[in-house]
Amino acid sequence: MPNLVTKSLTKRFGGLVAVNDVSFSLSRGEILGVIGPNGAGKTTFINLVSGIYLPTSGTISFNGRDITKTPAHLRAGMGIARTFQLIHPLENLDVLENVMLGFLFSKRMSQKEARRESEALCESLALGGLHREVSQISMLETKKMEIAHALGNMPEVLFLDEVMAGLNSDEMKEMIALVKQLAKDRNLAVGVVEHVMGVIRELTDRVIVLEAGELIAEGPYAEVSKNPRVVEAYLGGAA
Amino acid sequence: MKNPTKWAVPLVFVAAAALLPLAGKALPAIAGDYPLSLARSVFTYMALAVSWDMLLRSGQVSFGIAGFYGIGVYAAALSVLRAGFSPLASILFAGIIAGFIAFLLGFVILRLRAIYFSITTLALGEIFRIILHNGGEFTGGAEGVIIPRIISNNSAVLYWLSLAGVLIAIGMSAWFERSKIRFALTAIRNNELAAKSSGIGIFKYMMIAFVATSFIQGIIGGIQLQGYGVASPSDSFSGDYTLLPLAMALLGGIHSTSGPIIGAILLGVASEFLKLKIPYGHLIVYGFIIVLVILLMPQGLYGLWRNKARARRVSRIDSGQASADAAARAGASKEQPRA
Numbered sequence: 001m002p003n004l005v006t007k008s009l010t011k012r013f014g015g016l017v018a019v020n021d022v023s024f025s026l027s028r029g030e031i032l033g034v035i036g037p038n039g040a041g042k043t044t045f046i047n048l049v050s051g052i053y054l055p056t057s058g059t060i061s062f063n064g065r066d067i068t069k070t071p072a073h074l075r076a077g078m079g080i081a082r083t084f085q086l087i088h089p090l091e092n093l094d095v096l097e098n099v100m101l102g103f104l105f106s107k108r109m110s111q112k113e114a115r116r117e118s119e120a121l122c123e124s125l126a127l128g129g130l131h132r133e134v135s136q137i138s139m140l141e142t143k144k145m146e147i148a149h150a151l152g153n154m155p156e157v158l159f160l161d162e163v164m165a166g167l168n169s170d171e172m173k174e175m176i177a178l179v180k181q182l183a184k185d186r187n188l189a190v191g192v193v194e195h196v197m198g199v200i201r202e203l204t205d206r207v208i209v210l211e212a213g214e215l216i217a218e219g220p221y222a223e224v225s226k227n228p229r230v231v232e233a234y235l236g237g238a239a
Numbered sequence: 240m241k242n243p244t245k246w247a248v249p250l251v252f253v254a255a256a257a258l259l260p261l262a263g264k265a266l267p268a269i270a271g272d273y274p275l276s277l278a279r280s281v282f283t284y285m286a287l288a289v290s291w292d293m294l295l296r297s298g299q300v301s302f303g304i305a306g307f308y309g310i311g312v313y314a315a316a317l318s319v320l321r322a323g324f325s326p327l328a329s330i331l332f333a334g335i336i337a338g339f340i341a342f343l344l345g346f347v348i349l350r351l352r353a354i355y356f357s358i359t360t361l362a363l364g365e366i367f368r369i370i371l372h373n374g375g376e377f378t379g380g381a382e383g384v385i386i387p388r389i390i391s392n393n394s395a396v397l398y399w400l401s402l403a404g405v406l407i408a409i410g411m412s413a414w415f416e417r418s419k420i421r422f423a424l425t426a427i428r429n430n431e432l433a434a435k436s437s438g439i440g441i442f443k444y445m446m447i448a449f450v451a452t453s454f455i456q457g458i459i460g461g462i463q464l465q466g467y468g469v470a471s472p473s474d475s476f477s478g479d480y481t482l483l484p485l486a487m488a489l490l491g492g493i494h495s496t497s498g499p500i501i502g503a504i505l506l507g508v509a510s511e512f513l514k515l516k517i518p519y520g521h522l523i524v525y526g527f528i529i530v531l532v533i534l535l536m537p538q539g540l541y542g543l544w545r546n547k548a549r550a551r552r553v554s555r556i557d558s559g560q561a562s563a564d565a566a567a568r569a570g571a572s573k574e575q576p577r578a
Contacts (some may be wrong), residue, residue, distance in 0.1 A: 052432055076438035088433040092425050092494065101426055104419050106438030111419065133549075153438060 001064070002027040003189050004049065004080070004157050009058035011044055011213075018044040020213035021058070028156060031183050031190045033204035033221065035197075037233055041213040042193045043085055046159045049191075050082045051075040062157070077106040081155035083146040085162045085193070089134035095145055096122065096130035102152020114152075121148050125178065140171045144178070151182070158182075159191040164199050176202050197225070209233065245416075248497035248541065249409050252504070256282075256402050260395055272394040277511055279401040283463055285503035286408035288484035288491070290455040292499050293412050294448050295488070296421070298428035300357045305480035306364025307337045307453040309472075311460020313371050313378065316470035319386045321377070326390035330400075330461035337457025338450045349445045361481075368476040383471025390465045397466050404462040408455045412496040415448075424448060483510075486525045489532045492539025501541055 002025035011019040019041045026032050034042050047053045049060060051072030059068045067075060081102070090098050096118055103114035122130055127144045129137070137145065143163055150158055160179065164172050176199060183190045194200050200207060200221055207224045209217040211233040217224050224230055259278060263271070287304050294301050311333035318324040318332045348359050371378045378384065390396060415421060423444040426434035431441055464470060483506070484499070491502025506528070510521035532539060538546065 050436060052435070071440075072432075072435040073438050073440050076436055082436055084433065084436075088430045090426055090429040090433060092429070093422070097422065101422060101434075101437035101439065104422055104437075105440075149433075149437065153436075 003063055005061045006049065007059045007061075009045075009048055009060065010056050011041075011048055011053055012056045017213050019048060019055075019210075022210070022213075022215045023058075024208055024215065024218070026157060026189045026191060028187050028189045029183070030206065031179070031192060031204045033200040033207040034191055034193045034210065035195075035200060035207055036210035039212075040210040040233075042210055043161060044213075045210065046082055046161055046191070046193060049157075050080055050159065073105070076102065076153045077108075079153065079156040080159075081150035081153040081157070082159040083150050083161055083163055085165070087142055087146055089137075089142055089145065091134060094131050094133060095127070095137060095141075098134060098145055099130075099148040099152055101149060102154070104152075106153040118148070118152065121151055139166045140174070143167065143175065147178075147182070151186075155188065157189045157191070159193070161193045162195065163192070164194055164196050172196070172199060179203060197221075201225075245497070246413070248500055249413070252500050253406065253409070256405075260398060275394045275398045277508070279398055279466060280511070281503055281507035282401040282405040283459055284483050284487060284507055285500055286405040286459045287456060287480060288487040288499035288503050289405075289408040289412050289496060290452040290459075291484050292488045292493055292495070293415050293455075294452045296415065296424040296428060296494055297445055297448050298424075299352065299445070301360045301452070302357050302481050302485075303360030303363050303453075304456055304484055305476050305478060306360070306367045307341065307456035308460040308463075308480045309364065309371070309476035310337045310340060310367055311457030312464050312470045312475040313460075314457065315461035315464045316384050316386050317378065319464075320384055326465055330458055330465070333461030333464075334454045334458035337460070338454035341450045341453030342446070345446050345449045349442060349449060364476060364481065368472050371476075372472040379470070381472060383469060383475070386464065386468050386470075389468050400462050400465060404459050407458060409496060409500070411451055411455060415451075416496060420444065420447065482522075482525065486529050488539075490528055490539055492541030492543070492545070495541055495545070498539050498541035502539065505540075 004026040005024075007023050009019055009022045010017065022041075022045065034045065036042055044053065048055050051067075051070060051074075054069065059066060061067060062075070062078060062080065067078070070078070090101075093101075096115065099118040099122060100111070100114040103109045103117050104111065107114075109117065119130065122128070125144050125148055127141060127148060129141075134142070134145070143166075147160070147163065150160075163179075164175060167175060179190065179192070180203065182188060192200070192203060194203075204221055206219065207217075207221045208215055209224055209227075209230050211229075216233060217227045217230050219227075256278070260275065263274060287308065291301060291304055314336040315324075315329040315333040318329045319326070324332060344363065348356065348363070351359055371383075372381055374380065390400065415424070423434070423439050426437065426439055427441055427444060434441060460475070467474075484503075487502035487506045488499040489502065490506060491500065492498025506525070510525070513521040513524055536543065
């Protein structure tokens, strides 16, 4: 049974329909790509699933439970985690303390437990120098910290919103290997929003394509990338 | 991260404050009631400054200190006059009433942010004042009320009471800094979306901060009543109780317990001398200090010192960490099976 299911999910901002009637599902052990041109509604879709926005209509269920109206911080506790397109390292907390947040609040651990878990997690991500200020770390380290921060919720479902942005090609390779490893080791359901198609090809088992808020195609990358509607969405229709 | 120097300032302050009355007996220069009464005034503002900073750690700037302080003064006075509470019970009652009012109002105003939050808290103080001003006989109207008997006329007793007030503030601030609350408030201050996504209930932690700081402000109002015996709309809600703690915390360094302590001592003592030289001149000096600190030293005195200390510590830890990492990598590469 899929872990995360949306049915006819719709979000309107005034007259704009940002996400329109999207039904999809995501299961543990699967890496799903969410692609589409700028403004297609990818980030809005993640915001709906993670609870930052409440949908205008439609439902979201997680492990068979309706979570359509569950607030974001409780969804985090249930096992839905995400990273942000615009990275959000938290100043005044060092790298380790950033990673500790999910363990402390989603998993309600003591500071001592959260510290121990976070150290182990960072080690598994090859992220060191844990007592540095977040302003002092590299882009790759920041991205790893963001992922560690999300993994602090000990999620079953993890959404990565443009986690490759700002990385060079070597760093991307490292990140792709890392995400694959994480998905396998932790049996995660991973949703990846990405603009770099090479990453989507390498990383994902399945892809959904959004355009103007609507789901226009679904399937393995090789198949979807040949779909005429998808090509048209990316390149623009013939005049 | 263990940081032994973090509590140096509060500990030194508490030790010095505890020894001051004894020192007065030994040294004629600081004997008598005047040093103790000056210290009480510093303690009052210090506790308010610490409490203001505690809420600031969530990212919200409150201008409602005088409001909850004034509520405390009145709650204590009326509980003594109308219900015959003992002095200590009236002080506790003052804190509980201020905290409870904050709790009720919190459901509305904790949804506001930034300037809207600040302006609303400023207006709240004014609303409290107007309500009590127009409370008729029960609140004493424009003249306020006088309580017949304070806990003691002995300045030493009042001194210990004020010190207890500031210890409550410092103790609660330390609890904020040492518990999960620090993580929650720091995350909320940085980015509420990221905080939510880590499972932090934003409203819950904002409420804890708002009620706890209002409780402290109410307690300090209750204690202050024991010193002066009067609750009146103009004195109990004076803008000084909002502005001076704010200036003290800014000068000393925000987002810490030590900063407001340092700032309160420096500005509290300085303003006392300025008051003698130029009446009300201390307010002009305060204005200058707020402007200069924001422009030149937004971290305050303690912030400057803390950043230096942290930079030293991080360079030490990282050099240790780097060599450990290098050793681990060297070990790992040796064990790597050859393909």
